[in-house]
Amino acid sequence: MDESTRKAVELIRSIGKEFLRPLGLEADRSGRAIPADHPFYQLVASSGFMQRGIGSEYVANGLEKPTSHRPHSSFTNSTWARNVLVAEEGSYWDRGALVSLPGPGLGGPPVLQMGTPSQKERFLSIFKQKDRPLWAAFAMTEPSAGSDVAQIKTLARPDGDEWVLNGQKMFSSNSSRAEWVVVFASIDPSLGRLGHRAFVVERSFSGFEIVRIEHKMGIRAYETASFVLENCRVPAENMLGGEEYYNNKNKGGFTAAMSTFNATRPIVAAMGVGIARAAYDIARKYIIEEYPAHSLHRMRQARERLVEMQRQIANSRLLCLHAASLLDMGRPNALAASAAKQYSPPACLGVVQSAMDILGEAGITQNSLLEKLARDVKAIDIVEGTQQIQRRIVAKYIL
Ligand SMILES: Cc1cc2nc3c(=O)[nH]c(=O)nc-3n(C[C@H](O)[C@H](O)[C@H](O)COP(=O)(O)OP(=O)(O)OC[C@H]3O[C@@H](n4cnc5c(N)ncnc54)[C@H](O)[C@@H]3O)c2cc1C
Incomplete structure (x- = not known):
């Protein structure tokens, strides 16, 4: 390092x-x-x-x-x-x-x-600037478009030197406190993915309204919000890249959105590794402090479990680092990013489950951090594309 x-x-x-x-x-x-x-x-x-x-x-x-x-x-x-x-x-x-x-x-x-x-x-x-905290956010997901982002329905209509946005976005992290949000919208749904455009919607724009903050099972420290865009007028200069960008067919809004996932998926997957590591440490400490009192057989089983947990953590970390380092070297990393996002979250979910098994009843009480980790880790499997979607991407590349 x-x-x-x-x-x-x-x-x-x-x-x-x-x-x-x-x-x-x-x-x-x-x-x-x-x-x-x-x-x-x-x-x-x-x-x-x-x-x-x-x-x-x-x-x-x-x-x-x-x-x-x-x-x-x-x-x-x-x-x-x-x-x-x-x-x-x-x-x-x-x-x-x-x-x-x-x-x-x-x-x-x-x-x-x-x-x-x-x-x-x-x-x-x-x-x-250092005067006050500022946030920004990303909004792709809609009530009827999660995994299949090509289905987004938020509409962008040109009007003079502005765009008028109408639609709903949901599950947008930190958008409730953001200075601006990158909103993906379609200029014409019949164009499919080629109709996608990205706009920077600023907090001060009228027609942008936060309507709900989700009550989540875990990761509650940040807000995940839904918002509506009702005749929200966005200046043309807030369309990311300008029209020229999208006229180049290889650079459609959809393609661009997908390529940002290649950068963020290894990061999100690595967050699962961090959670799994915390669970592993709790289990390891528990075995060292509590297990000698139990039978040799139980100790042997716990040790094997711990070794497997350690292996899953190491594999997940390597996949994340591999995907990120390809990007750093300017090399294509879509397959590696999806492979990391496909492997790591379920593996980390498994690590947290194994830690819970090792602790038994001590692991499910609210006094145990483990109980919280078990709730936190699931979201990693959903955000930035679920494991099923990553499998489809990996399969597409392999085949
Ligand atoms: C905590 C949290 C934060 C989030 N933050 C953001 C954010 O900041 N910005 C943003 O835009 N979005 C955000 N999201 C949304 C997230 O990206 C979506 O939830 C995710 O893409 C899945 O979409 P969905 O929930 O609509 O599930 P769906 O697409 O409805 O999928 C439901 C189930 O069906 C499976 N499935 C769907 N299609 C297929 C298929 N073709 N083949 C096999 N299985 C399939 C999925 O894997 C999943 O298991 C966030 C979500 C969460 C939970």
């Missing part, structure tokens, strides 16, 4: 221990996300973390795309692989609190991927 990666992981570890874990637990018990005006976020903003956090390094790098072609760079000296390691470490302490951190979040990659230089400057440079 290179020096800057080591420092980034150490930083998130210290933030995790002191803030993410306790705040995540508090949010879980109360059922309410960490409030946007919590002093912790102010601290995060004033430390400059918004431009250093996960997926935000391009802000610090003068808004340059971090995936610049560096064929000879090793993964330990690269941005996306570092993001994977930071995501894992942060999620070890609390995945919900990690995702709640201010910064461009999932809104960053599409701006970076599709935005013109002036759009990157306008939308991403706000995260360089």
